[in-house]
Amino acid sequence: MLIRALSLWVSIQQEDVETDKQTKEQTCGDKSKDKEEDEKLEKKRSEKASDDESEEIVTEDREIKKRKKDTDDGLSIVNMGANYLLVHLLGYIVMNSPVIFSQLGAKYYNQPSEFSVYCGLIAVSVVLVIVAPFLPRMFRTKPITHEEMSLVNILVLIELATVCLAIGMHNFSLGFILATIYTPLALVVSVVENGGRNCNIPLQLKRFYCLLLQPLCLLSLCTIAYSRVLFPEEGLWKMVIRGKDAALQTVMFSIVDSLIYGNWLYNVAASILLPTWIIFWQILCNKVETT
Template identity: 60%
Template sequence: MNSPQIFNYIGATYFDQPSEVSVFYGLISLSVFLIFLTPFLLRFPSTPLTFEEMSIINILLLIELATACLAIGMHNYPLGLCIAVVYTPLALLVEVVGDDNEKLSTIALFLKRLLCILLQPLFAVSIALMLYSWVLFPEEGIVGMLSRGRDAAVQAVMFSIVDSMIYGNWLFNVGTTIILPTWILFWQILCNRVTRISITN
């Protein structure tokens, strides 16, 4: 949650960019870094996770997402509903990938991972605003739509950060402390193959 200040400093000092551009592209670069780094974090322990342990993590993750949607919905019903509508299909599609799991084809796993990347919180906001700009300005071409959507995403992210810091609005805080870690766990589950323990007498 303190990264916007760091990205603002880096963008202003080294790239001579305004705050909103520095923060947005800093968050994009952090998101790309997390996409490549987080799948490997589960491989560092001396004893790798088993299929059963990863299944327990998946169950706890589903409970966490349901609790977050319920709690957020009690304070801000549209936001809770939006999070539930966006992330429930992902939660239903994510399953633990075992190394002996032949029924899950490579194409299906690739499509699940692609959907998970598209639903990364910052990417999802950017895509949604690009589509919304296409709805509002259908006469513009693809480049104009993407440019307007990017500008809207930059402004939306900056406004949520400013509202969080000045007025105590918790949209940015929810995104960074609840939605992003939940997404990271979904991504880790999809990107790691685990071994199933066979119990013998």
Template identity: 35%
Template sequence: MGLLTDPRTGNGKIIKFVLQWEKWLCFFMYIGGIIWTMLLALPVFNDSTYFSENALLPGLVMKECSLEASAKQFHNELIEEMKRYPDKMPYPWLLAKFNQLYLDVYMHNFTLNYPFREQQFTGQNVYGIVRAPRGASTEAIIVSVPYRPISSVNLNTAPSIALLLAFAKCCRKQKYWAKDIIFLVTEHEQLGMQAWLEAYHGVTSGQDGILMSGDLSGRSGSIQAAINLELHGMKIASVDVKVEGLNGQLPNLDLVNLAQDMITKEGIRRTFQRRPDVNVKNKVSKWWYQFNTLISMIVTQATGVPTGNHGLFHRFGIEAITLEGFERSGRGPEVSFYQVGRVVESIVRSLNNLLERFHQSFFFYLLPSTDRYISIGGLFIKAFASWIRLQDTGIKVEENENPDTKISQLKQNKVEEFDIASIASEILWSHIIGVSIMSSPKLFTSIGSQLWDLPTEDSIYYGFIVTTVLTMFWPFYLRRPRKSDNVALVCVVASIEVATTLLCVAMHNFSLALLTAIIYVPTALAISPKREINSKFRGLLHVFWILLHPFVVASILVMGYTRLNFPGEPLMSILIKGIQATKHAFVFSVIDSMIYGNWFYNVTVAILLPNWILFWNVINSKIAFDS
């Protein structure tokens, strides 16, 4: 009858065991999680890709488009127009070509109000629609290309526009389309795509008044899927499939598998993360290669920055990928636009077969190669289920103890009350500081430009340095005797907050939660409000926790990335380039949160930084460490 009256019956020994070996259990679970992540790259722990959506009918259609000749003609004409317009999109030429193909042609105007200066930037998108002869324009598929002028620092996309026009010419002649096909050429990279999507759906994703998306004069139905093309030459050696979207969102795995399968069928080398599949007999070498591919995806996804225009579709429930084609850099085969055009045609015609939105395959996954995947179930250690079963083993506590004795003992124990007001004030002020810093970039820019005539990136960078120093010295301003129990409760609240944050982030961006846990959890577990901690360990905690300040971590990571990109540069040159790259990274993260709604900056400053401050207060607590 104990199970019916006391839910804790049978768990006493387990609770005592967990409390006694708490630190060691956390340590082994941390190491086990890292080892499990590394083992996921082994074929034993991942699966071969397959199609869950039978309606796609991949590769079963008779391909009718031969796009090479038309694409070459369009490409030659476009190159001449680009020379006439070296810094902007040749709108008249694009409009004329779309009209010649008898598409429904429209232009879209948008304006960006730069948030840190009183400046405005304008842009235009051009799009044409092939109306479905066998449908009522209730559904649509998008084929898009970001236009890049000759003066752009990014790789040229003129071949992509040529292929898009050639494919539009072919689609216009066919009668089997059940969905509208929208051919979209955007300006200013992701900015133009974001403005077009906001105008199409009538929403604002970022802050009001920054990106004025305007209105669309022509539209179609609900967008089912999108293919973004970034082909950098008329001869292609490999095609890389990009999947990472805004805030770590991913497209449905069926769409990724469809693209990879069509690329392989046309004899084109397929890659993921710019890494082709390798056939190595040595199992260790193969595991290491796939593990590096897996880590590359984890790092890319964790930033929350889209790897292409496709990444902006996911928040609207639209599955999208980018096909990026590269020219041959050394030896190896290459293919013409005949094969690449057949790939695009196969994908679009398979999407045309869909009877409903993608929903059967995975939306949460990791890819160690082009033909293997790790589902969300593989991201959790299987032994966790066995540990859960231990909770139901029914180990009974001593039943000989008299309940009246328990009550009398509880009455005799003196319960020391917590200073709730002080604890709540400390937690509240730490989060107020985080929210204030999150909203401070405009203030930093205004002060820096008015007092010292600093550019935006310098104003924000130096402002963050000042706030970092102030947050480090904040506990010393308020240094006063505190009860040990109050400090312990603050430590418990901070631990619960970091665990809850990691859990919530993992529901959206598992890679970001994984990397954050790897960086912060070991030191956070070592922080304890006990008096017995000696001064040497206390000093180590100070050093490690300062290095784990969010802005310090960001600076170190950018410095390391700069070092990897410039291995032969001297140390001073690396330091200068790293600082400059850090400045730009801070500005871009703030702008991304304002325009696109990227919450990487907001989560870091409004949640992770206050949590860092709470642990920093525990480390510097006078009662917690001083005898």
């Protein structure tokens, strides 16, 4: 993942060098045009004394155009940083939401805590899948550029690599499993260009693969598969129900362990792993403008 982030950073630098060359060529052409215009202005000066005012207007127009180009070509790091912060705030809200879900389920639906919390997390996951792709465009009026989304991709790769390393230092087996599962997703995800030649079928496959690795969906699929291994004689529907019940109890036990015994597994999954998945989902669902 770190090598992938480094390669993306190098590609951005190469694009910047190419754009610098193009701007230098444009400035050389502009200088030649400016010389021609200056010669014309000098000729007009000899004829009319009022051309001084026109020269000032021309120079002011040139400065305004240069300022506009400089502002248009700059990266909107503030807007992308606001999206990055908002996504992690959503993860913090999800981390503290089980108590609210438990109270709502017990008060209005007379359901046990594990069922209320599991259904509430499913509802939150569906809302995030729908709303998350629109969050990067919430804080901006201009379209997202390729450099901005590549910078976000670099940051999320570094964050995921750091998370896997930190978890591996506390629990090597868990960190190794997370790295094995999410490293292919990190390598597959790339910036989608608007109007490019990206085939639609591979893009949809990447999005489907990303949905399967959503933390709650991944947990449910793993418990269903493990129930199939333990009880191979049962049918498909019973296997799904048994796996759902196992996922429901697993989520509730991890939340209780985090609240009572200070276990960090649920907190890390909700506040760090879920936001990184959301950012991967945003990268796949947003088409950017090429510069």
